[in-house]
Amino acid sequence: MRKSSHSPFPTKTQELLLQAALLKGQPMQKAWEKWKAEVNFEKEVEYASFRMLPLLYQNLQSHRMNDPLMLRLKGIYRKSWSNNHLLFHQTAKVLKLLHSHKIPTIVMKGIAMTITVYKNYGVRPMADMDILIPLSESLKTIDVLEKSGWNLQNKEHLEFNLKYGRSATFTDAAKTELDLHWHPVFEAHNSISDDEFWEASVPLEVAGENTRAFCVTDNFFHTIVHGLRYNPEPPIRWVADAVTILNSEVCSIDWDRLLYLTKKFRSSLQMKDALNYLTKNFQSVVSRSFLDELAKIKSTFSDRLVFRHAKKYGDEVPQTVYEKLYSVYAAYLRQSDLRGFWAQQIGFVKYMRFRNRGKPYFRIMLYYFSLLFRKPKKITGIKSGF
Amino acid sequence: MELAAKLKVNTPNVVHETIDGEAILLDLKTGNYFSLDGSAALIWEFIDKTGNWAEAVNLMTSANKAQKDNISASVKGFVEKLVEENLLVKTDGTGADAGELTGQLSEAAKNFKPPVVNKYSDMQDLLLLDPIHDVDEKGWPESKEEPPAA
Numbered sequence: 001m002r003k004s005s006h007s008p009f010p011t012k013t014q015e016l017l018l019q020a021a022l023l024k025g026q027p028m029q030k031a032w033e034k035w036k037a038e039v040n041f042e043k044e045v046e047y048a049s050f051r052m053l054p055l056l057y058q059n060l061q062s063h064r065m066n067d068p069l070m071l072r073l074k075g076i077y078r079k080s081w082s083n084n085h086l087l088f089h090q091t092a093k094v095l096k097l098l099h100s101h102k103i104p105t106i107v108m109k110g111i112a113m114t115i116t117v118y119k120n121y122g123v124r125p126m127a128d129m130d131i132l133i134p135l136s137e138s139l140k141t142i143d144v145l146e147k148s149g150w151n152l153q154n155k156e157h158l159e160f161n162l163k164y165g166r167s168a169t170f171t172d173a174a175k176t177e178l179d180l181h182w183h184p185v186f187e188a189h190n191s192i193s194d195d196e197f198w199e200a201s202v203p204l205e206v207a208g209e210n211t212r213a214f215c216v217t218d219n220f221f222h223t224i225v226h227g228l229r230y231n232p233e234p235p236i237r238w239v240a241d242a243v244t245i246l247n248s249e250v251c252s253i254d255w256d257r258l259l260y261l262t263k264k265f266r267s268s269l270q271m272k273d274a275l276n277y278l279t280k281n282f283q284s285v286v287s288r289s290f291l292d293e294l295a296k297i298k299s300t301f302s303d304r305l306v307f308r309h310a311k312k313y314g315d316e317v318p319q320t321v322y323e324k325l326y327s328v329y330a331a332y333l334r335q336s337d338l339r340g341f342w343a344q345q346i347g348f349v350k351y352m353r354f355r356n357r358g359k360p361y362f363r364i365m366l367y368y369f370s371l372l373f374r375k376p377k378k379i380t381g382i383k384s385g386f
Numbered sequence: 387m388e389l390a391a392k393l394k395v396n397t398p399n400v401v402h403e404t405i406d407g408e409a410i411l412l413d414l415k416t417g418n419y420f421s422l423d424g425s426a427a428l429i430w431e432f433i434d435k436t437g438n439w440a441e442a443v444n445l446m447t448s449a450n451k452a453q454k455d456n457i458s459a460s461v462k463g464f465v466e467k468l469v470e471e472n473l474l475v476k477t478d479g480t481g482a483d484a485g486e487l488t489g490q491l492s493e494a495a496k497n498f499k500p501p502v503v504n505k506y507s508d509m510q511d512l513l514l515l516d517p518i519h520d521v522d523e524k525g526w527p528e529s530k531e532e533p534p535a536a
Contacts, residue, residue: 041518061406072518073525075528078410078525079513082410082513083513085401
């Protein structure tokens with residue numbers, strides 16, 4: 001089995017699994033046989049691939065494949081189905097709580113994808129719930145959740161996250177995880193309004209509770225922008241989500257809106273790379289005129305820098321001074337709507353001052369100095385927060 | 387359970403799906419997981435669709451008169467177990483047409499195997515099982531070491 005490289009794209013082995021889970025007929029069968037030959041099922045199914053197995057089971061079953069692994073795969077599907085239903089049940093309780101305080105909600109990612117796109121409760125295993133609320137309701141929502149037994153994680157970063165971030169994580173006594181978002185993507189930030197995600201949202205029912213979800217185009221946009229970031233556990237699920245949306249017979253993408261969102265949130269590089277990959281490897285059909293218009297979009301220096309960082313380092317914890325500074329600068333540029341070199345640099349200084357406010361300068365310097373030796377936490381006892 | 391009683395799935399507390407001839411049921415209130423195979427899955431689907439369990443008994447006993455008493459008693463016991471577990475509740479509503487399930491139930495009656503409710507309690511423990519390494523060849527939730535009590 002080939003090892004994962006630093007990339008948000010699947011390895012060749014993961015690609016075979018995705019093809020077996022997503023394609024139809026002969027190409028699916030070929031990919032399935034190759035994947036089995038390449039992977040030791042007992043020892044080499046890493047987490048990212050494991051999460052694809054319920055979808056694989058459904059595809060193999062729809063092709064009436066007869067294979068000794070089918071019963072094991074069915075068991076994995078059963079577990080995913082049960083786990084997801086329990087999570088949906090929990091999510092409905094949280095939504096009910098927020099609605100009782102007149103806080104509007106949109107459910108994002110897995111839960112919305114399950115109901116609106118996959119239309120199957122077992123194929124997409126989930127570990128947490130993702131709920132979007134308006135930025136203006138964020139403090140009230142956090143208060144409501146905390147009073148109801150949800151514990152805010154990394155509390156010390158909340159003020160910074162409310163200004164420059166997009167979400168916070170909560171856990172309850174049963175270790176259920178809730179990601180509360182006030183911006184749908186990092187790129188939708190500051191003075192860049194993200195109201196249109198709310199305006200275009202569609203009604204959705206989660207375990208009996210009414211809420212909303214992104215419309216299919218916004219869902220596709222979110223899948224690409226959120227997915228194309230390197231992660232130590234390769235986020236290959238974006239491929240499955242994107243291909244399922246593109247191949248869906250019940251929902252179709254509004255290519256004009258997708259182009260508009262791509263331009264507005266400066267995501268043309270992610271979109272180009274993703275669509276190029278999907279059309280080449282998954283027989284996905286994409287609007288020709290959309291691709292032509294996409295090719296005309298010129299990226300800026302900061303767009304390129306942010307995307308290069310996302311592909312190479314993404315959500316990995318920086319290990320050196322260079323990686324740390326690169327990550328901080330890319331994180332700043334990603335959410336900044338400032339244009340012009342000097343405006344951006346002044347903005348960065350303000351960003352850093354806010355990021356490091358209240359922290360003793362000698363500890364900050366010690367932290368960066370210790371990065372030179374690649375062991376910051378061991379030396380200073382300081383987590384990556386500067 | 388009176389034959390005249392109409393039944394329905396106890397939604398929204400109970401969710402269910404039939405995959406590859408097996409009905410899987412989850413009681414969200416108690417966390418109990420259930421699995422129904424063969425005739426049990428067909429009877430479950432029949433009741434879900436029509437609400438009429440007496441009609442299921444009629445169909446099956448007509449298809450296998452030699453085992454009439456055995457079938458009647460087994461199906462009655464099975465349905466009572468489902469009601470006892472709060473998976474089915476009484477209803478006044480009327481159900482839909484059974485469609486192709488009618489033929490499938492008759493077929494199942496010819497080689498009758500009594501319907502069984504497989505119950506797996508303690509969902510928290512079950513969910514902790516690694517579905518590749520901790521289970522036998524039947525897959526989750528069948529644990530390798532010791533099958534959970536039915």
